[in-house]
Amino acid sequence: MxxxxxxxxxxxxxxxxxxxxxxxxxxxxxxxxxxxxxxxxxxxxxxSRAISTSNRREDIAKSKTPPNQKFIAFNEKVNSEENDFTMTFAEWEKLEQDILEESAGFASYIDYSIMKSLSRKPDLSVSYYNFIKSKREPNISTMVELIVNCAGKYDDLVFEVLEKIKNTYDPVYFEVIGSKVAFGISKTKKYTLAVDYLDYVCMDSEIPGFAIKTLVQIFKTSLKRQDYKTFCEVFNKYLPLLRKQHIPEMQTFSRTFFECWKDGVIPADLLFEILKLEELPLEEDLANQLETYCNSEWAHCENAKPSRIQAKRRMCYFCNEIIPVTEAxxxxxxxxxxxxxxxxxxxxxxxxxxxxxxxxxxxxxxxxxxxxxxxxxxxxxxxxxxxxxxxxxxxxxxxxxxxxxxxxxxxxxxxxxxxxxxxxxxxxxxxxxxxxxxxxxxxxxxxxxxxxxxxxxxxxxxxxxxxxxxxxxxxxxxxxxxxxHPPEYKWTAHESNTAWHIPYLKEVQIVEENKEVSTLLQQFNAQMFLCVTKSNYVPSPELLLLRQTFKSFQEQSKKLSDSNDNFSKLF
Structure with a gap:
């Protein structure tokens, strides 16, 4: 049959x-x-398992109309100005009149469009927001753009506007605007509150792309302030979900943590520890900079050198250390x-x-x-x-x-x-x-x-x-x-008593006349390790503090999990 x-x-x-x-x-x-x-x-x-999917938008929907030349000219003027500035109410009035004379249909979204064009200009954004309030009630999309533009400089205004949104609109709106609101808050002194708004958009264990900017900002700020509690909470909550999504944007985090080290925010061994937790490789140019630093400036490094792994024995050609095997x-x-x-x-x-x-x-x-x-x-x-x-x-x-x-x-x-x-x-x-x-x-x-x-x-x-x-x-x-054949060893950062092994992707030239074959060979020839052997190494205070915080966080999470299990058994 x-x-x-x-x-x-x-x-x-x-x-x-x-x-x-x-x-x-x-x-x-x-x-x-x-x-x-x-x-x-x-x-x-x-x-069958019904998988509920919701089409969440990253931005407020905008009408499609022909380009407005007056608005384009204003936008180009704002972008060309390196320094922030302000405009008088009369100048804002004249700008709106010119834009609407060219296309009357622009009226329905003129506030949002102008405010969105003022990114990285907090003074100008506040100036325009005050003008809008003198004429009409600002809409939600305009207020969200104001939060993004002004966060970090006008924090009091940001939270005033946020409170107004919360009191005026249904919480369901945050499923749409949550990513942008979270990104704005992540730039303020109360950056930890951004996580509450990420939860609105990170539904079904899936994280939208725009939320990555927020996570990057939280990581940068928490590492700079040595707020390892917030770092650990956000790291453990969101990075495993992002790894499961298998998205290329994950490389953003490796570069972010590298930049924190480059700017002197974190020491080298703390960077290695985060890369180990992150389970992602660096890019080749970043690995080269690390190699130079370790060989010339870092007292705790005996030698740093790019290394391949002997496939069958899983042995580093440089230090002869055995690399852990991939678990079945x-x-x-x-x-x-x-x-x-x-x-x-x-x-x-x-x-x-x-x-x-x-x-x-x-x-x-x-x-x-x-x-x-x-x-x-x-x-x-x-x-x-x-x-x-x-x-x-x-x-x-x-x-x-x-x-x-x-x-x-x-x-x-x-x-x-x-x-x-x-x-x-x-x-x-x-x-x-x-x-x-x-x-x-x-x-x-x-x-x-x-x-x-x-x-x-x-x-x-x-x-x-x-x-x-x-x-x-x-x-x-x-x-x-x-x-x-794929390698049997784990191509992730790890540490032993004698060395660190940091994975990175070596750039391999693609031969255009045989592009498919070259691309396949690249995937097998590009997986490298930066082998950093230790010399009189003593863990930095920052690393010890991070490890202690991670350990405490994991113990609390386990206690909470055990408590939930015991509670569920009662029923």
Missing amino acids: MVMFILKFARNTLVQKLLTANGLRLFNDHSKCLLFPLMHFKSIPGA IDEAVMIKMFQEVLAKMLKENNFTISNTSHELQKLRRIIKKQEQPFDYVIDAANVGPFHLNPILKKLKNRGKHVLVICKNKMHTLDKELGIFLILKKWTHDDIYMLLASFLSGWNCYLVTNDDFSDHIMKADRALRPYFYLWRDKRRVFHVQDKLL
């Missing part, structure tokens, strides 16, 4: 749920026959990843209309016959027919157990070199590669240059970090018939 195929005809929601449940039961029945040690199988949950994902998590992919993909139209239960049964039959998990799963369509046989020969000579997933029959393949799952040409083959890889456990590699980002983003947020970890550590790139 082609259960999955007929899902394309199910338009009624209830009918589709029933058919989907049947499809899940179908594969669940097959999965009970699996012989791999990973799968001590329990039933796959058929109930727990088998229970691998099972959840398998269930997640299966549940999501079985319910998607692009899968159900092109796949049948027959092909799922083919995968089940292949797996059932195996006496051991697969060492490699190969994406034949991605590798290509010319390079597949040489790769298979190399793996067979090494005694590896290989599953090849391909579309249509590839007549050039040597069937003695592996086990083959042949799919129809329109089949969405990603599902089979992911399922076979997860079923084979952490030790199985997937040979493909696909990054599976579309599938990862469809996964449950709690599982995404594990998907990224699995992809980064179990995906094997291929360049022609050469396989590029």
Whole structure:
């Protein structure tokens, strides 16, 4: 019975749920026959998890109108002035008249537009705000821009305006304006209050991009004032969420902490400690500056030098220290990843209309016959027919157990070199590669240059970090018939009794005529460490204070967690 195929005809929601449940039961029945040690199988949950998403805007919506030349000229004048200045009420009146004479439609958002153009001009912003109050009631978007523009210089006015917003508008508005309000407050003396407004916008364990500016400002201020309590609270609350989102903006924090060290706000060993906690690399130019400083100025450094890691032994070529290994994902998590992919993909139209239960049964039959998990799963369509046989020969000579997933029959393949799952040409083959890889456990590699980002983003947020970890550590790139295995060591900052190892990305020139191959090679040749060996090292007072604060914070968090657990047991 082609259960999955007929899902394309199910338009009624209830009918589709029933058919989907049947499809899940179908594969669940097959999965009970699996012989791999990973799968001590329990039933796959058929109930879908509704993920509520809300489209949050970073800014107040603005009408689309033709450019106003008078406003553009004023904006250019403000930006060209290096120093702040003020304008009289008569000058503001004349400016508004000129703008509205050119386009009357500008009237509905003239206050907001002008105030937004006055960024980094707090005196001018206050001048315009006073003019608005003399003529009409300022709207919420204008007041928010005033908070951003004036924070740090006119703090009393900022909190006066904020109080007015809180007393006038419903709290739900802060889901829209919270990021900007938090950024403004983060520049004031009461910067710790910014966290309260970040909570309005950081819903569903997801942090919007604009909030990163606020976090950067809080980190800078707290480190400058040695307010390590606030630093630890914000660091522990938000950075793990940002790491799980796997966003490129995370690099902003590495540069921020580096700049704090460069400006003399924190000592070098405190920078190393934060990088260790942050688990992110530096950029090459920053690592080069650190190397120069450590070798020429820092008394506690014996030597600093860029170093690669011997892949198999995980040993630093410079100091011979063994780098920690990447921890394997727990088998229970691998099972959840398998269930997640299966549940999501079985319910998607692009899968159900092109796949049948027959092909799922083919995968089940292949797996059932195996006496051991697969060492490699190969994406034949991605590798290509010319390079597949040489790769298979190399793996067979090494005694590896290989599953090849391909579309249509590839007549050039040597069937003695592996086990083959042949799919129809329109089949969405990603599902089979992911399922076979997860079923084979952490030790199985997937040979493909696909990054599976579309599938990862469809996964449950709690599982995404594990998907990224699995992809980064179990995906094997291929360049022609050469396989590029990911390193087994942890490419994160760490400290031992004798040295620090700080990760950084080395810039590798991309060859335009073979850009794809150069980009792949870059990912494997660019991962470097700055090895900093210690000499008569004594931890700085700032580092000791930060560690003490972190320890106290973690103990308090554990007590709170234990208290909540005990309370929940009462019910």
